[in-house]
Each structure stands twice: as C-alpha cells, then as structure tokens.
Amino acid sequence: MNAGRGESPIAAGGPARHVPVLLAETVDALAPRAGGVYVDGTFGAGGYSRALLARGAQVVAIDRDPAAIAGGAPLAAEFSGRLTLVEGRFAALDAIARAAGFVAVDGVALDVGVSSMQLDVAERGFSLRRDAPLDMRMEAKGRSAADILRDDDEATIADILYVFGEERAARRIARAIVADRKTAPYVSTLQLAAMIARVAPARPGEAIHPATRSFQALRIAVNDELGQLLGGLEAAERILAPGGRLAVVTFHSLEDRIVKFFFARRASRGRAASRLLPGEPAQPASTFRLAGGQPIRPGEAELSANPRARSAKLRFAERTQAPPQARDIELVALTAPPARPGRG
Numbered sequence: 001m002n003a004g005r006g007e008s009p010i011a012a013g014g015p016a017r018h019v020p021v022l023l024a025e026t027v028d029a030l031a032p033r034a035g036g037v038y039v040d041g042t043f044g045a046g047g048y049s050r051a052l053l054a055r056g057a058q059v060v061a062i063d064r065d066p067a068a069i070a071g072g073a074p075l076a077a078e079f080s081g082r083l084t085l086v087e088g089r090f091a092a093l094d095a096i097a098r099a100a101g102f103v104a105v106d107g108v109a110l111d112v113g114v115s116s117m118q119l120d121v122a123e124r125g126f127s128l129r130r131d132a133p134l135d136m137r138m139e140a141k142g143r144s145a146a147d148i149l150r151d152d153d154e155a156t157i158a159d160i161l162y163v164f165g166e167e168r169a170a171r172r173i174a175r176a177i178v179a180d181r182k183t184a185p186y187v188s189t190l191q192l193a194a195m196i197a198r199v200a201p202a203r204p205g206e207a208i209h210p211a212t213r214s215f216q217a218l219r220i221a222v223n224d225e226l227g228q229l230l231g232g233l234e235a236a237e238r239i240l241a242p243g244g245r246l247a248v249v250t251f252h253s254l255e256d257r258i259v260k261f262f263f264a265r266r267a268s269r270g271r272a273a274s275r276l277l278p279g280e281p282a283q284p285a286s287t288f289r290l291a292g293g294q295p296i297r298p299g300e301a302e303l304s305a306n307p308r309a310r311s312a313k314l315r316f317a318e319r320t321q322a323p324p325q326a327r328d329i330e331l332v333a334l335t336a337p338p339a340r341p342g343r344g
C-alpha cells in the first residue's frame with residue numbers, strides 16, 4: 001500500500017493551504033453546468049467547490065472538520081447565495097443536500113483523506129515527525145488515537161494495524177503497546193513513533209519511517225474512514241439524479257479497492273430474467289454506468305508541482321434511472337477488520 005500524502009515542511013506563518021489534487025480532471029468528470037447542483041463532500045480548502053462555483057454551479061459543501069467550514073466563509077461571501085457550507089459527514093450527504101433544499105443533485109465529488117492543513121498542524125496529531133497529543137480526529141468529537149491505544153484489547157489493536165496499515169509487525173507492536181500502557185499509556189506522537197522504530201525497525205531499502213503504516217491505520221480507525229467512504233458512495237447513489245456524475249479521488253489501495261468494487265457491482269447488469277434459474281432472485285438493475293475501466297492518475301506536471309498527489313486516483317461514473325440498491329455485505333467487509341469469534 002502506498003502510505004498516501006506525504007508531509008511537507010510548514011511554511012512560515014502557518015500550515016500551507018491545501019493544493020487541490022486532480023482538480024481539472026475531477027471537474028471535467030462532473031461536467032458541471034451553470035445552475036446545476038453539486039455536492040462537494042470534502043470541502044477542505046475549497047479548491048473543488050471554487051472551480052464548480054466558477055462554472056456557475058450551485059454547491060453544497062460538506063466537511064467534518066469545523067476549521068475547514070470556518071475557513072470557507074470568504075468563498076461563501078464571494079459567491080453569495082450559491083455556496084451552502086455544512087459541517088457534517090459525507091456518509092449523510094443525501095440528508096444534508098435534502099436539508100439544504102435539494103431533492104436530487106447533478107454531481108457529487110469526494111476527495112477523501114486528510115488535507116494539508118490537517119497534516120501540517122502538529123497539535124492535531126496526524127504527523128509522526130512533530131510531537132503532539134495522539135489525537136488524529138478530523139472533527140472535535142469521538143475517540144482519539146490515544147483512547148484506542150489506552151482502552152482497546154491487544155487483538156483489536158493488532159487488527160487495526162494489520163488491516164488498515166498492512167503492517168506486518170502488527171502483533172509485535174500491539175503487544176508492546178499493551179505491555180507498556182500498564183505503566184505509561186501512549187499519549188504522544190513521538191512516543192509512539194519511537195517505540196515502533198525500536199520494536200519494528202525499517203526494513204532494508206525502506207524509504208518511509210517505520211511508524212508510517214501504523215499512523216495511517218490509527219487515522220483510518222479513529223475517523224472510520226472506510227466506513228464513511230462506503231456510506232458516501234451509497235448516499236450519492238440515493239441523491240444523484242439520472243445522468244448525474246459521481247467522482248471520487250482516493251489516496252491508497254484500501255480506499256481505491258472500495259470505490260472500484262462499488263462501481264463494478266453497481267454497474268454490472270446482472271443476468272437477464274430469461275436466463276435465471278427457476279427460483280433464482282432477479283439481480284437489481286445497474287445504478288451506475290462506468291466511465292472507462294482505468295482510474296485517472298495525476299500527470300507529470302502535477303506530480304512535480306505537488307508531490308502529495310503521487311498516489312491519487314480518480315474514478316467516476318454516471319447515475320442511471322434504476323432505484324438505489326441495498327447494502328452489499330461484501331463491500332461492508334472491506335471497511336472493517338473481520339470480527340473474531342468470541343470477541344464483543
């Protein structure tokens with residue numbers, strides 16, 4: 001797995017503003033029209049929303065981070081009446097769009113993961129290079145990474161590191177966390193990073209810090225990032241008008257697998273009723289039409305200007321007329337570590 005966006009030095013005067021990734025490609029994928037309604041499920045620094053507004057669109061922009069929503073006030077003022085900013089989670093984007101007065105929308109964009117601002121503000125605890133409380137919450141509520149490492153059992157912690165970080169030393173690291181916390185729980189980023197570097201040092205030729213995978217895993221667990229992603233895709237399916245587009249930018253293989261599988265399942269037509277065996281239930285009609293099989297990647301120019309774009313992938317598809325489908329258990333299984341027998 002690629003560990004996603006890297007870290008950049010902090011510019012004087014505060015964190016660097018987030019540079020939108022695959023911006024032109026995502027906006028093209030949505031094919032926005034003046035007067036159309038679009039949901040930007042991951043407002044961040046507003047790069048996608050600004051581009052949609054500049055094309056004359058009406059935008060409902062969502063972010064779970066109160067700092068991102070507060071930072072959007074100047075953009076809302078600039079495009080008065082056309083930008084609705086909502087603090088919330090994109091898994092509820094259909095309910096949020098309805099509450100904003102839209103029963104259906106023409107496009108949904110999701111640019112998942114963390115923003116540069118979140119990564120670069122040390123106190124938020126996402127970075128393993130600057131000392132800070134082990135927080136990692138994108139929003140100001142819920143359990144922090146320190147809470148998980150203090151309260152969860154060893155097997156749960158190992159599963160988080162293994163499944164969400166693809167960390168081969170997951171058991172060794174989890175054992176050390178649970179042994180050490182009897183005297184000193186893990187509460188700071190550098191404390192955790194130093195322990196991981198000690199018990200599971202970098203493999204020969206490995207360029208990333210040995211704690212990178214564990215930090216990514218904890219971030220995904222703290223924010224239920226994969227559950228949110230699947231929820232966001234399903235919510236888009238419920239609110240998109242026929243012909244509306246869904247465009248999703250992901251940053252690592254766990255995310256991309258969910259988007260790829262979701263689109264593949266929703267776009268597969270199923271067998272014609274005449275070919276079903278007697279008693280075999282009819283498969284639901286496709287809710288999306290795929291736009292090409294291969295994801296769109298950043299070009300050389302974007303990669304040299306913005307190294308954080310290096311693992312980005314864009315996939316998009318167009319909504320059909322068919323009614324939304326039910327939850328897909330196989331997709332849900334991609335969003336969480338498998339439950340072990342006997343574990344609550």
Ligand SMILES: C[S@@+](CC[C@H](N)C(=O)[O-])C[C@H]1O[C@@H](n2cnc3c(N)ncnc32)[C@H](O)[C@@H]1O
Nearest residue numbers: 020042044045046047048063064065089090228
């Ligand atoms: C990669 S940034 C988006 C950057 C944005 N496209 C731009 O051009 O500035 C991701 C943003 O999505 C937000 N986010 C992540 N998961 C979310 C969720 N489940 N619901 C709402 N916002 C979320 C994060 O707080 C962050 O601000």
